[in-house]
Amino acid sequence: MPYHHGDLRRAILTAAVEAITAVGSANLSLRDVARRAGVSHAAPVHHFGDKAGVLTALAEEGFDLLARELSSAGDDFAEVGVAYVRFAVTHPAHFEVMFRPDTHHRDDPALAAARGRAGAVLAQGARQRAGEYADVAAWSLMHGFATLWLTGALPARLGDDLTASARGVARTLFGD
Structure with missing residues (x-):
C-alpha cells in the first residue's frame, strides 16, 4: 500500500522491517525502503538522516x-x-x-x-x-x-x- 500522508516515520520503519526481512540489514538500501513505503527516495534521508x-x-x-x-x-x-x-x-x-x-x-x-x-x-x-x-x-x-x-x-x-x-x-x- 503506497504512502500518501500521515505518519511518515511509521511508514518508513514498517518498510525497513519488510526490507530487512527480505534482504537482511547488511543489504538494506534506503531506495528500497522508500520504494516499499511509497515515498520519494529522499524521504528516509530527510526524516532519519541516513x-x-x-x-x-x-x-x-x-x-x-x-x-x-x-x-x-x-x-x-x-x-x-x-x-x-x-x-x-x-x-x-x-x-x-x-x-x-x-x-x-x-x-x-x-x-x-x-x-x-x-x-x-x-x-x-x-x-x-x-x-x-x-x-x-x-x-x-x-x-x-x-x-x-x-x-x-x-x-x-x-x-x-x-x-x-x-x-x-x-x-x-x-x-x-
Whole structure:
C-alpha cells in the first residue's frame, strides 16, 4: 500500500522491517525502503538522516518492544527468558538490528534509554539469582537459543514448539 500522508516515520520503519526481512540489514538500501513505503527516495534521508538513522530508530523501537514483552512475563525468571526468545522470533528484523551496533548510532540517547529499559527488566530478574553475572548468563543463553532457532540450527529433536523448547532450555539453567 503506497504512502500518501500521515505518519511518515511509521511508514518508513514498517518498510525497513519488510526490507530487512527480505534482504537482511547488511543489504538494506534506503531506495528500497522508500520504494516499499511509497515515498520519494529522499524521504528516509530527510526524516532519519541516513541508513544508520533508520536502523537506530528501528533498534530503539525493538528495545521498547522487548522491554514490554519481558515485563509481561511476570516474576518467573525462566518465563522472562521464554519471552525474550518469543520476541526474537516474532520480531526478527528488529532483533537483527538491535544487536548489530555496527549498523546504527549506538550512542543515540533515545536508543540508549530504550536499551536500558529492556536491560533493567532482565537485570531485575537476574538479581534474584546468585552470581555477579547472572544477567549476562541469562541473556547469553536465551539470545543464543533465539539465534539458533532463527537460523534453523537447533537439533530436530526439539521439534517445532518454540515456547516448550525455550522453556526447557531456560528451566535447565534457571530452575522452576
